[in-house]
Amino acid sequence: MLSAAVRPRRNDVPHAVISAEVWHTEWARDLVERLALRTVIADERLSCERVLDTLAAQSVAFVCEELPVSGLAAMTWAARRTEALRRDDPLLGVVFMVEDPRALDPRALGPLVRTLSPGDTDLPGFLAEVQRVRREFHWEARNRRPASRPAGEAAARPARWAGTVPNFNVKHPSMLLPYALLSARTRREVYCEVSPQEALLFVADSVGRGPAAAVAEVFRTLRQDVDRLNSALGSRLRLHLDHADDYEVVQAACEAGFDSVMVDGSGRTLHQNVLFTNAATELARRYGVLVEGEIGSIDGAGLRKWNKTTPGDFTRFAEDTDLDLIGAHVGQFHSFDYGFAATRRSLAEVGLLDDRATGDDLHAFTEACASVEKELNDAGLPGYSAEHRLLAALARRATTEGDGPRLDAVFQEMRARVPVYQRPLLDALEKEWLERRLAKARRKTELWDEVFATEPAREHRYAAIDHGLVQTLTKVLDGTGRALVVHGGTSLSRVDLASLPAHGVARVNFGSGVYADYLEALRAHLPVDVNAATGEGTWKHLRRMSYLAEATRDWRSWTDAPPSFVDTFVSRLERCYAAPLRGRTPEQAQGGRS
Structure with a gap:
């Protein structure tokens, strides 16, 4: 069933769609309740996607689900779930609950996607960022009618003009x-x-x-x-x-x-x-x-x-x-x-592209890993093959060691260790990673050209x-x-x-x-x-x-x-x-x- 928070909320307070697994985790429920949003619980009978279909567009600030896997599988699963949840709202915030912060490096996630772990204090900031981006993208979100003038307050009369x-x-x-x-x-x-x-x-x-x-x-x-x-x-x-x-x-x-x-x-x-x-x-x-x-x-x-x-x-x-x-x-x-509204949208998109495109851009790297993994599966290599294990080791090396080494150093290290016949796999992964980084840079250039045209x-x-x-x-x-x-x-x-x-x-x-x-x-x-x-x-x-x-x-x-x-x-x-x-x-x- 679809259930909401007990206390009545104002209509302009956004919703948070929370999976039952998250809601029944005491520490996670406490962090969500502190936001004072209109909470809607999804379960096996009413999935998060169906809940989103029943609510007004852009009325949901974020969806929070449990992350059931870790490592490279977690990156792929998170990307697929994010795509499914954002079917109708590309600016929907997505949060994945993890008991162990090491299960998934948040730098590998896309814009407006993050993890939630015990003791997390950044959820209010994430909510504010989602709402800010939406305001920049959507004119209606930032132009609700201003409050009326207090009763009895006279309107000031402006100075008049003379001639042309x-x-x-x-x-x-x-x-x-x-x-x-x-x-x-x-x-x-x-x-x-x-x-x-x-x-x-x-x-x-x-x-x-x-x-x-x-x-x-x-x-x-x-x-x-x-x-x-x-x-x-x-x-x-x-x-x-x-x-x-x-x-x-x-x-x-x-x-x-x-x-x-x-x-x-x-x-x-x-x-x-x-x-x-x-x-x-x-x-x-x-x-x-x-x-x-x-x-x-x-x-x-x-x-x-x-x-x-x-x-x-x-x-x-x-x-x-x-x-x-x-x-x-x-x-x-x-x-x-005089397209100021269009410029605000373009700048907001540039900001989203910049959000994860810092340093080695681990988000682009995880997308590249998922793409190469699919190519391995299409080539008929089983999941236990050395190539799948090599890909998982690369992802783990790049995303689970804090700031870790630079990706170019990771690639250089792996090239020195793998057999010659696996070298093309490393080069294919590097190509996919760099092409995704280049695509982001090209998109930003297109946006700037639109702004200054x-x-x-x-x-x-x-x-x-x-x-x-x-x-x-x-x-x-x-x-x-x-x-x-x-x-x-x-x-x-x-x-x-x-x-x-x-x-x-x-x-x-x-x-x-x-x-x-x-x-x-x-x-x-x-x-x-x-x-x-x-x-x-x-x-x-x-x-x-x-x-x-x-x-x-x-x-x-x-x-x-x-x-x-x-x-x-x-x-x-x-x-x-x-x-x-x-x-x-x-x-x-x-x-x-x-």
Whole structure:
């Protein structure tokens, strides 16, 4: 029968599926009960697999079973049981109870798999690691609706905007200085924005504490830099969080003191978008922060990239939310990806691959042993043959002597001891082991390329804005105190940019074009062709970030006497982006024609 722990549990407390053999072992039951999970007992009538089938997906933190064998057989058995238990949930934690810790070296087990022995104190840490990885992989696991505001607590009202202001992308902290100088020289507000993806990949020093913590640290640093520049230059530089689809990221930006945040649920259905946006808006209101939402996917892949926001969807979204600003697709396009959720999954997978791929990677070695053992069985060699015994001796030598010798030393030792006809067996095992290690390294390289594949496959200079649609959408917002935001400003011509203030657009975001302009101006300061790097993805990103770090390492000391390239870049910002939003022609703008 399926039996649960006696005490009632909250619905959000995960389950632990425990085999009867483990549950009836007093020391093991005591360790499991300390976790205060919803415990479900499996026995011969209701196996662990059947229990997992009856419970909701991802509601089980781990399964704990007894390990009935030891040595090489234990490694093979553990691998097969792990595969069977993870049929529907590849991130399920798996624990094998052993009376003798020497029965199986835990280093030989895969990610999120461990042993449990008497006196073990690491089970709470293992549970926390399983839950952390799941949060990184699954958006839903980390975005349960935030707690409601206490009764009687009034929502803080954010500061309003005036006119149409530019919002420039921050790909490197040194870009803050020219933005602040532009604000000081024009005596107008200027926004600068950073998305969680950009904060992580372009600015963060480390992800050792996890992506969310790294991004939060970036937010605090950017806030300090903006405050310092505003104080020193008399500028009105504002800080905006762009394309955030995690509550914890929105809260981190609000706590850091951002002036506005964009809560982006546009990749989901309209109903889901409304639910997410309202919950995130309620969270941001506690900090008095302007909140922007988005209806209609601007960024997506393929045809979705070109789908314009429909007036019907926009009207419903405006009526069902309490936003200050609403972004819509009116014909523009983006050139950068903002897939922070996908990046978190990729980084979590890299972490799982790294988890056991340290030193000699005994997990890969045990997999190689199992593969070669199968080949011996397929070749008709009985289990008592010298070759099977040699394989078992190798596994035992590598995994049951504490830190033990390095595997290359084990192979060298065995080669000196075995007959010549068994040497191919050793070389076949070494080949399997190294190929598995290489496969992990290749998979990590693929993941990094996916993370840093931020540039478009093709470039477009200008998009065709739908002025009729802009007028229709702004009319929907008339009299509501809200306004339209246009993303992808660098894809618009100056004529289209100059028309947006008359439509009542509050803010225009400029991203990839500004970044390219900054790199071009910076090359006058430190001449290097950053586009000459071979390869795509990771290598191109590495080349550019290395160049930026070198060329701008002392940028915080430039405030009093900015280098000439900064002045050149500020003039270009004014001519190409800021001036059109004030209805001025290039000839009227400071610095003349671009």
